[in-house]
Amino acid sequence: MPELPEVETVRRGLERTVVGRLITRAEVGRQRTVRRTSADAVINGLTGATVLAAQRRGKYLLAPLDTGDTLMVHLRMTGQLLLSEPGAGRPPHTHVVMHLAGQEASGHPPAELWFVDPRTFGEVVVFDPEHADVEVPELAGLGLDPLADEWGPTELGTLLRRRTTHLKPLLLDQHVVAGIGNIYADEILHAARLHPDLPGTALRHRDVVRIYDEMQRILNASVRAGGSTLRDAQYVDLMGAGGSYQDDHRVYGRAGERCITCGRGVVRRLVHSGRSTHYCPVCQRPRAPRPGPVRAGRAIRHTAGTSR
Structure with missing residues (x-):
């Protein structure tokens, strides 16, 4: 699944090439992609609307429209x-198409914006932001965004250190924390030299500072690199790269594999619960939790092999 850096890369592409453009027409080819409302609601909500901005909250892309709605x-x-x-051969599983007018001021010719989704887990929704709590309630429940919000180690410590859940x-x-998935959670914890099973309540202040610093460093570095494209090549940017x-x-x-950080661990x-976690047992040694009740959680099975 694309995580924060990949979604931010797509957002920046939309900001460069789609913001300010009129959507002259929209097509919906698969009801499941617009399941939250309907094909007609998405088509009517997009047709004749101009995209005002490209925003992101966690893994959600948000585009306010001049109609007052948000995509x-x-x-x-x-x-x-x-x-x-326009008119280019569409890949299989192209479920939503937005026809964009040309933009003379920026030199953008007419274009098509496709939403392609082989497994149809993704969504396209047009909603009224005044009723977001009803139409897209999960947006209101998102935590702090590492790159979009102003926050620091103090706020992160408040979120992590009061929970007995594993890191x-x-x-x-x-x-x-909104936007982090398997890839970047593993990379952040490795860089911070913290074991993934350490309970939040066992964190010291310096641990929280390391998590915060490495989170900022790694996520920003990934955005600069255009995100991570794995062997399945499911993630690409707006131009297909x-x-x-x-x-x-x-x-x-x-x-x-031998750990490329320390050269000693494998x-x-x-x-755990069907999710993979990768770590180096030398760089990320387990630590005894602080005295007090700590929920152990479910047993974890150690395996070897691929990450997918």
Whole structure:
């Protein structure tokens, strides 16, 4: 699933090429993609609207329209937004098409914006932001956004240190920190030298500072690299190009390999509730929790092999 850096890369592409343009017509080819409302609601909500901005909240793309509504796109597992010239051959599983007028001031010719999604887990929604709590209530429940919000180690410590949950699921909890998934949670915890099973209540202040600093460093570096495109090549940017940050992964996808950080440990892979976690047992040694009741959580099974 595209995570914060990948979605931010797509957002920046929309900001450069789509903001300010009129949507002359819209097509919907698969009801499941617009399941939250209907095909007619999306077509009528987009047709004749001009895109005013390209925003992001966690993994959600948001585009306010001059009609007062907002377009929301969630890529989920396999969704892609692709910009193409009009009439180009559309890839299979193109479920929504937005026809964009040319923009003389910026030199943009007419174009088509496609939403492509083989597994149809993604969504395209047009909603009234005044009724967002009813139409897209999950947006209101999102936690702090690492790149969009003004916050620091103090706020992060408040979120993490009062919970007995293990660090890896804590970072994946979109109600705590919005936008981080498997890839970047593994990379952040490795860089911070913290074991993924360490409870939040066991964190010291310096641990929180390291998590915050590495979160900022890694997410910004990935955005500069255009995100991570894995072997399945599901994630690409608006122009169909892959990212390159996968070349800088230290542990994710490297199970069974020598740790390139310390040169001594062998990267391990854990499976917990169907999710993979990668870490180096030398760089990220377990630590005894602070005295007091700590919920142990479910047992974790150690395995070796691929990350997918």
